Amino acid sequence: MEKLLQINNIHTSFQTHAGEVQAVRGVSIDLYKGEAVGIVGESGSGKSITMMTLMRLLDNNGEIKEGEILFEGKDLVKLSEKEMEGIRGNDIGMIFQDPMTSLNPVLTIGDQISEPLIKHGKMSRSEVRKKVIDMLELVGISSPEKRMKQYPHEFSGGMRQRVMIAMALICQPKLLIADEPTTALDVTIQAQILELMKDLKEKLNMSIIIITHDLGVVANLCTRINVMYGGIVVESGKAREIFYNANHPYTWGLLRSIPNPKLDTKERLIPIQGTPPDLLKPPVGCPFAERCDWAMKICFDNMPENYNISEDHYSACWLNHPDAPKVNRNDDGRDN
Amino acid sequence: MLKYILKRILSSIITIWFVITVTFILMHAIPGGPFTSDRKLPPAVELNLNTKYGLDKPMIVQYGTYLVNLVHGDLGLSMSTVGLTVNQVIAGSFPASLKVGICAILFALIIGVILGIFAALQQGKLWDNLCMIIATIGVAVPSMILGPILIYVFAVQLGWLPAVGLDLPSNYIMPAIALGLYYMSFISRLVRSSLVDVIKLDYIKVARAKGLSKGKIILKHALRNSLIPLITYLGPITAGVLTGSFVIETVFGIPGIGREFVQSISNRDYTTTLGVTVFFCAFLIAANFIVDLLYMVVDPRIKLED
Amino acid sequence: MQYSKDMFEFIPKEEKNYNRVVRPSLTYGQDVWRMLRKNKLAMGGLVFLIIIVLAAIFGPMLSKYSYTAQNLDFADIGPSAQHWFGTDKFGRDLFVRVLEGARISLTIGFVASALSVFIGILYGGISGYFGGTVDNIMMRIVEAIYAIPMTIYVILIMVVLRGGLNSIIIALTISFWVTMARIVRGQIMSLKEQEFVLAAKTIGASPLRIILKHLIPNCLGPIIVTLTLSVPDAIFQEAFLSFIGLGIAPPLASWGSLASDALGGYQLYPYQLVFPALAISLTMLAFNLLGDGLTYALDPKTRR
Numbered sequence: 001m002e003k004l005l006q007i008n009n010i011h012t013s014f015q016t017h018a019g020e021v022q023a024v025r026g027v028s029i030d031l032y033k034g035e036a037v038g039i040v041g042e043s044g045s046g047k048s049i050t051m052m053t054l055m056r057l058l059d060n061n062g063e064i065k066e067g068e069i070l071f072e073g074k075d076l077v078k079l080s081e082k083e084m085e086g087i088r089g090n091d092i093g094m095i096f097q098d099p100m101t102s103l104n105p106v107l108t109i110g111d112q113i114s115e116p117l118i119k120h121g122k123m124s125r126s127e128v129r130k131k132v133i134d135m136l137e138l139v140g141i142s143s144p145e146k147r148m149k150q151y152p153h154e155f156s157g158g159m160r161q162r163v164m165i166a167m168a169l170i171c172q173p174k175l176l177i178a179d180e181p182t183t184a185l186d187v188t189i190q191a192q193i194l195e196l197m198k199d200l201k202e203k204l205n206m207s208i209i210i211i212t213h214d215l216g217v218v219a220n221l222c223t224r225i226n227v228m229y230g231g232i233v234v235e236s237g238k239a240r241e242i243f244y245n246a247n248h249p250y251t252w253g254l255l256r257s258i259p260n261p262k263l264d265t266k267e268r269l270i271p272i273q274g275t276p277p278d279l280l281k282p283p284v285g286c287p288f289a290e291r292c293d294w295a296m297k298i299c300f301d302n303m304p305e306n307y308n309i310s311e312d313h314y315s316a317c318w319l320n321h322p323d324a325p326k327v328n329r330n331d332d333g334r335d336n
Numbered sequence: 337m338l339k340y341i342l343k344r345i346l347s348s349i350i351t352i353w354f355v356i357t358v359t360f361i362l363m364h365a366i367p368g369g370p371f372t373s374d375r376k377l378p379p380a381v382e383l384n385l386n387t388k389y390g391l392d393k394p395m396i397v398q399y400g401t402y403l404v405n406l407v408h409g410d411l412g413l414s415m416s417t418v419g420l421t422v423n424q425v426i427a428g429s430f431p432a433s434l435k436v437g438i439c440a441i442l443f444a445l446i447i448g449v450i451l452g453i454f455a456a457l458q459q460g461k462l463w464d465n466l467c468m469i470i471a472t473i474g475v476a477v478p479s480m481i482l483g484p485i486l487i488y489v490f491a492v493q494l495g496w497l498p499a500v501g502l503d504l505p506s507n508y509i510m511p512a513i514a515l516g517l518y519y520m521s522f523i524s525r526l527v528r529s530s531l532v533d534v535i536k537l538d539y540i541k542v543a544r545a546k547g548l549s550k551g552k553i554i555l556k557h558a559l560r561n562s563l564i565p566l567i568t569y570l571g572p573i574t575a576g577v578l579t580g581s582f583v584i585e586t587v588f589g590i591p592g593i594g595r596e597f598v599q600s601i602s603n604r605d606y607t608t609t610l611g612v613t614v615f616f617c618a619f620l621i622a623a624n625f626i627v628d629l630l631y632m633v634v635d636p637r638i639k640l641e642d
Numbered sequence: 643m644q645y646s647k648d649m650f651e652f653i654p655k656e657e658k659n660y661n662r663v664v665r666p667s668l669t670y671g672q673d674v675w676r677m678l679r680k681n682k683l684a685m686g687g688l689v690f691l692i693i694i695v696l697a698a699i700f701g702p703m704l705s706k707y708s709y710t711a712q713n714l715d716f717a718d719i720g721p722s723a724q725h726w727f728g729t730d731k732f733g734r735d736l737f738v739r740v741l742e743g744a745r746i747s748l749t750i751g752f753v754a755s756a757l758s759v760f761i762g763i764l765y766g767g768i769s770g771y772f773g774g775t776v777d778n779i780m781m782r783i784v785e786a787i788y789a790i791p792m793t794i795y796v797i798l799i800m801v802v803l804r805g806g807l808n809s810i811i812i813a814l815t816i817s818f819w820v821t822m823a824r825i826v827r828g829q830i831m832s833l834k835e836q837e838f839v840l841a842a843k844t845i846g847a848s849p850l851r852i853i854l855k856h857l858i859p860n861c862l863g864p865i866i867v868t869l870t871l872s873v874p875d876a877i878f879q880e881a882f883l884s885f886i887g888l889g890i891a892p893p894l895a896s897w898g899s900l901a902s903d904a905l906g907g908y909q910l911y912p913y914q915l916v917f918p919a920l921a922i923s924l925t926m927l928a929f930n931l932l933g934d935g936l937t938y939a940l941d942p943k944t945r946r
Contacts, residue, residue: 107556
């Protein structure tokens with residue numbers, strides 16, 4: 001399989017009046033053509049910032065301190081703003097979390113959807129119009145000719161998210177980044193949107209990176225998963241591997257805290273105690289050590305190495321060191 | 337739509353009625369009538385004048401008569417200038433005020449918006465700070481002080497601009513600036529903060545993610561949204577320019593309606609004061625109404641509700 | 643890299659501290675003050691105002707001239723060692739008169755603002771909290787008053803009340819409370835839908851208690867800002883009135899009346915206008931800077 005995207009050792013920081021916040025501290029992620037990859041983690045883990053770094057859409061006080069992002073043979077970190085403008089919306093599309101605030105309220109949706117097309121392509125007015133109508137049909141919005149003249153407030157949340165998808169995909173990008181696309185939606189609509197994304201991925205032969213804190217979403221859509229915590233990737237591998245053979249204690253914790261309807265209802269949910277680390281003064285060692293049930297002395301002092309558990313399965317955890325004690329856990333990640 | 341317009345007209349009428357009543361009461365609460373102050377008139381003459389203007393009748397009757405006349409568009413006779421109706425006073429002086437007022441508002445809007453945009457785009461840098469310093473000073477210096485200062489510097493010392501009257505186009509420059517500087521500063525601060533806020537919003541991030549250039553994002557996406565709050569202030573700005581005219585016309589010797597108003601007060605010219613007040617209010621209510629309509633045109637989210 | 647065996651020992655949970663708070667938490671007031679302190683312009687404004695207030699209170703006592711003492715031999719003299727700001731056409735020392743003017747103008751400003759804030763909070767609080775018909779009627783009244791420029795009302799009221807310090811304060815209060823009432827009502831309307839109000843009601847708090855203890859303290863931000871910006875507005879209005887001849891009667895002096903008096907001869911004696919003008923402008927500037935700083939410090943969006 002061919003690689004489409006390679007994120008190598010990215011470090012991103014923000015200058016705030018309280019000091020430098022190290023949001024992304026050495027993240028590397030691969031993406032192959034035609035696959036869907038999930039990035040899972042809680043708020044503050046750095047997953048969104050990593051993607052904003054990729055798109056070079058950081059705020060003014062954000063800075064890429066180190067690393068490269070290879071996309072189609074180019075290092076996105078080194079491109080000029082103008083070159084990036086040519087890529088955004090064209091080769092890489094992105095959709096965001098909150099459909100209620102992501103559309104400009106004073107412009108029609110037809111106008112907003114045609115913008116990337118007008119910017120990146122050289123088509124006539126009528127060609128643009130036709131493409132917009134086709135796209136609206138593709139994402140499942142009925143009466144597109146009428147709807148495209150309407151304003152965002154005339155659409156429901158789920159509809160708006162479909163509009164967002166149409167906007168992001170109208171130039172048929174090779175990569176779609178979806179940042180928590182279903183978090184702000186009702187559960188039933190969530191399912192529809194995910195199905196839509198799956199469908200479009202096949203039709204347009206597109207790769208997808210989906211960011212979420214919801215493991216259910218990831219299970220549905222992704223072939224590979226990256227788990228992030230405290231600004232680093234703590235575990236990555238094929239979806240099946242992660243679910244059934246999770247290695248990192250944080251991943252165990254995530255899996256443990258999902259309600260499982262099949263199990264005996266007397267079992268309690270086990271949430272992960274504690275709060276995420278302060279990225280103004282990030283911990284020297286493993287960011288999860290504080291909250292980890294199996295933390296060792298070395299975990300606090302040294303950043304864990306990335307251990308290759310099995311094919312394509314990596315875990316940044318000292319428990320994998322030959323000298324570390326063996327730990328018992330079940331297939332679904334529950335500790336005995 | 338029609339229902340809305342009717343509602344507005346109804347509430348406007350109530351408001352104007354309220355204003356007339358309050359003004360009427362206030363005017364007649366002043367001790368002494370228009371003919372008792374400085375001039376020492378023989379009692380017989382005074383009685384004649386009072387009868388002529390209906391001042392000898394009970395208050396209620398005077399009030400009623402006034403309202404009836406008002407419905408016919410008749411604002412009465414001026415008490416200080418014989419033979420002149422209030423309508424004529426207004427018609428004669430309003431055009432001058434209107435011209436200066438429009439110049440002031442245009443100055444405030446155009447310069448204010450441009451400064452505000454520049455400041456927002458250069459946020460934190462030199463140009464931003466400069467614009468904001470000018471704006472902050474502009475908000476703090478009252479027009480009545482700015483006027484004489486401008487005259488002193490540009491007319492007396494430098495001789496570049498004429499000091500009084502409205503004969504030449506250049507006459508309009510200083511009054512417009514003196515009247516409008518406060519609002520220019522206010523507008524530029526408003527536009528700046530509004531634009532800065534809008535730029536942080538999600539849909540701007542989305543626009544960037546589509547690959548649109550910065551210029552296009554500002555002009556097409558950000559600007560329209562950030563100018564909407566400005567429209568809300570157009571009403572009070574018009575009102576302020578109107579009241580500012582009282583002083584500016586006095587200082588610059590402009591034969592406008594503001595000056596008439598001020599003089600009518602010192603002259604105890606009831607009818608003129610009352611008439612001008614009613615005229616002002618009607619004008620402002622109409623202006624506010626137009627602003628609300630404008631609001632609905634610009635923002636598609638606004639529906640025609642109360 | 644080789645690690646010693648003891649590095650791989652578990653650390654028992656008690657030694658880790660969960661939910662350790664990294665930075666000490668501040669009260670709302672302390673947080674606001676801290677942000678304000680960083681704003682040099684706002685602090686400059688505050689310092690200037692404190693100086694002016696002190697000068698207004700103590701200055702006239704320290705000067706050898708009284709503000710009414712006329713000395714026609716020394717009329718219309720420019721600034722000198724004896725008369726720091728020069729003299730007016732009656733030979734009165736302008737420095738003392740400007741300080742005296744500070745007393746009057748600032749008193750008017752503070753008192754009128756404070757009174758109007760008080761009335762406005764009550765009116766707006768009640769209207770906003772009860773909503774419905776009560777609110778409807780109360781707001782119709784406010785809108786009828788608001789539709790007309792305050793200046794016109796103030797002028798008319800002043801004509802009736804015939805000038806004087808108290809009259810000005812009354813007139814200004816009457817015109818200012820409306821703005822405050824609107825702002826408070828707006829804040830309360832948006833706050834009362836929030837859950838902490840529902841929570842208070844569930845415990846059985848009375849409306850008055852809810853208004854006073856829960857809602858109004860949360861409105862304090864805009865209230866303080868409006869208050870800070872009302873004072874210069876009052877000073878401005880008073881100056882305006884003096885210009886039209888409806889302000890303070892001589893020999894009392896306010897900055898506005900001093901400026902107005904100076905209008906006659908300012909082309910020959912510009913200093914007579916300059917000093918009161920500077921006083922007004924700098925004071926208004928100081929209030930505005932302070933008001934801006936407060937707006938920024940109190941805005942929940944800019945605070946962490």
